[in-house]
């Protein structure tokens with residue numbers, strides 16, 4: 001395959017960036033999108049030019065590091081797929097492809113396609129954990145958890161913290177990420193004790209970081225490579241309101257409330 005790439009190049013966050021056009025020649029349709037970028041970078045290095053900076057680590061869809069807006073879509077056109085697991089066979093020979101970084105005030109560009117997503121780390125640091133004594137392994141095994149609750153927690157825990165939800169949202173809201181992180185803890189008994197204080201702290205930190213509010217467009221769910229459901233935002237909103245009202249909702253959560 002031969003392709004034409006239009007890539008966002010930006011030296012650092014203080015320098016204006018621009019789209020630069022590069023040919024991508026003799027690309028195998030079996031390559032991943034990142035392997036295609038590796039080929040383009042090797043040619044740039046051979047020519048003595050600066051390679052395109054982009055984030056990657058596991059290249060198997062589990063670390064959440066890769067972060068490219070491809071033809072206007074975070075992680076590209078394939079639903080439920082990270083950029084590292086996107087294959088070139090999804091594109092046509094001769095196609096022009098536009099590649100940009102995540103666009104959000106809370107994710108400033110570091111260089112080219114690399115953004116600073118440490119705002120997510122600070123949201124987790126604010127309360128995205130269980131700090132109460134939950135006993136040892138035998139205690140965990142002795143706690144019976146309804147299957148529906150286990151599955152809900154596991155679905156939320158699939159979030160890889162990539163930030164595509166933010167990049168897809170016109171408000172750059174981080175609600176789906178926060179809701180997933182809250183959701184995998186609040187749906188298990190170990191996370192119950194701090195449920196309301198956790199949601200308040202994490203949402204407050206999200207606001208401090210400059211993410212926008214959710215206005216129910218659901219672009220986040222459509223862009224999420226792990227297909228996290230917006231129903232977790234519903235749970236989060238209900239917990240947030242309860243935390244404001246300081247209502248004790250243990251009875252409802254233990255019976256599997258939304």
Ligand code: SF4
Pocket residue numbers: 158159160161162163164165166176177180220223224225226227228
């Ligand atoms: S909710 Fe989905 S899109 Fe958002 S950070 Fe988690 S995995 Fe990425």
Ligand code: FES
Pocket residue numbers: 055056057058059060061062063064065066082083084085160
């Ligand atoms: S590089 Fe790890 S999820 Fe893409």
